[in-house]
Amino acid sequence: MAFLIDGKQISQQVIEDTAAEVAEFQITYGIKPGLAVVLVGEDPASQVYVRNKVKRAEEVGLNSIEHRLAATCSQQALNKLVDELNTDPMVHGILVQLPLPAHLNEAEIISAISPEKDVDGFHPLNVGALACGEASLVPCTPLGCIIMLKTVYEDLSGKNAVVIGRSNIVGKPMAALLLQENCTVTMVHSRTKNIEAVCSQADIVVAAIGRPEFVSAGWIKPGATVIDVGINAIERDGRRRLVGDVDFTSVEPIAAAITPVPGGVGPMTIACLMKNTLTAARSQVLARELEREAG
Numbered sequence: 553m554a555f556l557i558d559g560k561q562i563s564q565q566v567i568e569d570t571a572a573e574v575a576e577f578q579i580t581y582g583i584k585p586g587l588a589v590v591l592v593g594e595d596p597a598s599q600v601y602v603r604n605k606v607k608r609a610e611e612v613g614l615n616s617i618e619h620r621l622a623a624t625c626s627q628q629a630l631n632k633l634v635d636e637l638n639t640d641p642m643v644h645g646i647l648v649q650l651p652l653p654a655h656l657n658e659a660e661i662i663s664a665i666s667p668e669k670d671v672d673g674f675h676p677l678n679v680g681a682l683a684c685g686e687a688s689l690v691p692c693t694p695l696g697c698i699i700m701l702k703t704v705y706e707d708l709s710g711k712n713a714v715v716i717g718r719s720n721i722v723g724k725p726m727a728a729l730l731l732q733e734n735c736t737v738t739m740v741h742s743r744t745k746n747i748e749a750v751c752s753q754a755d756i757v758v759a760a761i762g763r764p765e766f767v768s769a770g771w772i773k774p775g776a777t778v779i780d781v782g783i784n785a786i787e788r789d790g791r792r793r794l795v796g797d798v799d800f801t802s803v804e805p806i807a808a809a810i811t812p813v814p815g816g817v818g819p820m821t822i823a824c825l826m827k828n829t830l831t832a833a834r835s836q837v838l839a840r841e842l843e844r845e846a847g
């Protein structure tokens with residue numbers, strides 16, 4: 553029986569700490585930190601994300617604004633919306649839900665977001681800062697995974713970590729953060745040979761693939777820690793349910809610790825988004841004060 557890493561409980565602490573700091577921010581500056589979320593079309597994982605985000609933002613005391621655009625919207629229309637949010641002084645954080653519909657240029661949109669409002673940490677400037685170990689806005693999902701791992705290990709130094717998946721939003725920043733924690737990091741993906749053998753060497757496996765219950769018992773070294781990032785909506789026994797990228801039933805008896813889906817990485821991602829929005833709001837308010845002082 554593995555230890556269950558309880559994302560609901562761990563995220564609650566991040567939420568409460570952030571709520572207290574948001575209250576202080578509001579007293580000091582007379583405004584709430586503002587988060588704008590842009591959803592284009594109807595990606596299922598994004599829908600889940602938006603729903604929970606709105607709930608949490610209220611709880612933390614953020615001003616949360618939602619923009620929904622049709623799946624057919626043009627690049628121009630999306631660029632224009634991002635421009636408006638960039639200059640809106642009530643908006644401190646901007647998040648454009650990914651993936652975007654195929655006709656839209658994702659890289660262009662991400663680069664259009666002001667780096668200081670980029671609460672996802674996806675802008676090239678923030679990606680570069682992360683690579684240099686100097687990031688202030690760190691991608692929410694990998695950050696949440698690190699916070700969870702630190703509840704299992706006092707020190708991650710020297711652990712063999714395997715990250716499955718190399719997306720810009722999860723796999724790559726995850727590997728960068730694990731490296732910063734002095735893990736020995738291996739990244740595997742759809743072109744990796746003997747993926748199962750590589751994974752079964754790992755002390756820590758982070759699965760971010762987007763395939764329901766793909767990672768099974770044979771991939772996992774007995775006593776390893778398994779972090780399941782996947783959010784997949786499937787139908788089972790005539791009911792819709794969320795499952796991860798890990799086959800929980802077969803892996804759980806082998807692992808020492810594992811995150812469930814739901815109730816694992818998802819709630820941590822949202823809590824980290826709240827935290828990043830506060831971080832962004834603070835640095836924008838400070839930057840503006842400095843500008844004013846400079847005349």
Ligand SMILES: NC(=O)C1=CN([C@@H]2O[C@H](COP(=O)(O)OP(=O)(O)OC[C@H]3O[C@@H](n4cnc5c(N)ncnc54)[C@H](OP(=O)(O)O)[C@@H]3O)[C@@H](O)[C@H]2O)C=CC1
Nearest residue numbers: 597717718719722741742760761762781782783817818821
């Ligand atoms: N819990 C949370 O907060 C979040 C959850 N998610 C979820 O995490 C999952 C991954 O998301 P994301 O990173 O955006 O997904 P992407 O689809 O962008 O990337 C998936 C990665 O998995 C790799 N992959 C796909 N199939 C295989 C395979 N058969 N064997 C090995 N590797 C494979 C791909 O390899 P290649 O590059 O070679 O194609 C790719 O690098 C999804 O389920 C998503 O919904 C995402 C963000 C946040």
Ligand SMILES: Nc1nc(=O)c2c([nH]1)NC[C@@H]1CN(c3ccc(C(=O)N[C@@H](CCC(=O)O)C(=O)O)cc3)C=[N+]21
Nearest residue numbers: 597598600601604648649650783814815816818819821
């Ligand atoms: N720019 C961008 N940044 C993202 O971080 C991003 C994105 N786009 N697009 C979609 C994916 C997916 N994602 C989720 C986050 C939390 C839950 C979440 O709250 N999960 C709950 C679900 C509970 C439920 O409602 O059933 C849980 O796992 O317990 C789900 C999915 C963030 N993503």
